[in-house]
Amino acid sequence: MTTAFHQEFSRRLPERRRRDTSSPARKGWEKLRYTQPMRVSVLTVSDSVSSGKAQDLSGPAVVSRCRELGWEISSADVLPDDRGAIETFLRRTADSQTADVILTTGGTGFGPRDVTPEATIAVAERLVPGFTEHMRAQGQKKTKWAILSRGAAVIRGNSIILNLPGSPKGAVESLDFVAELLPHAIAVLHGARHD
Secondary structure, three states: OOOHHHHHHOOOOOHHHHOOOOOHHHOOHHHOOOOOOOEEEEEEEOHHHHOOOOOOOHHHHHHHHHHHOOOEEEEEEEEOOOHHHHHHHHHHHHHOOOOOEEEEEOOOOOOOOOOHHHHHHHOOOEEOHHHHHHHHHHHOOOOHHHHHOOOOEEEEOOEEEEEEOOOHHHHHHHHHHHHOOHHHHHHHHOOOOOO
């Protein structure tokens, strides 16, 4: 069954973007059936950033990458490492249907206040382990520490929630590993068929 959402996602990237294959995430755009626009909400989870003691570098880096990929940013927010606050944000954003993908950055490590995966799983309706398994596997090719990321990927309603690492480089690289798959996954979530 073809839905309006599927038709919208079937539009191809503008010619100038299709030719740019400089980043790993763009190398597969030529073969990608479901493309723009995809609405993305970005959440930085950090005690130090939310308190004003540190500058948010990861959130803007993720926002910039999403825009380079032609995706629309529906919101960009910062929260402390507080599980209840994160859960509330994820529920509200997914249930409002204002974002197809919610990307979090931060809070995925082993620290005592790293609770982003727990908050994400708490609001999940379905798990999507393949995204984070792939991110960790590809990340290990760059650094042995990638396996220590506890990020989760889940579905709530018609949104995919994906946890990215807290460092700007790690967040963008992890996003690049799965960026090619996200538009198709969202289209299928909205009723499109696998081909």
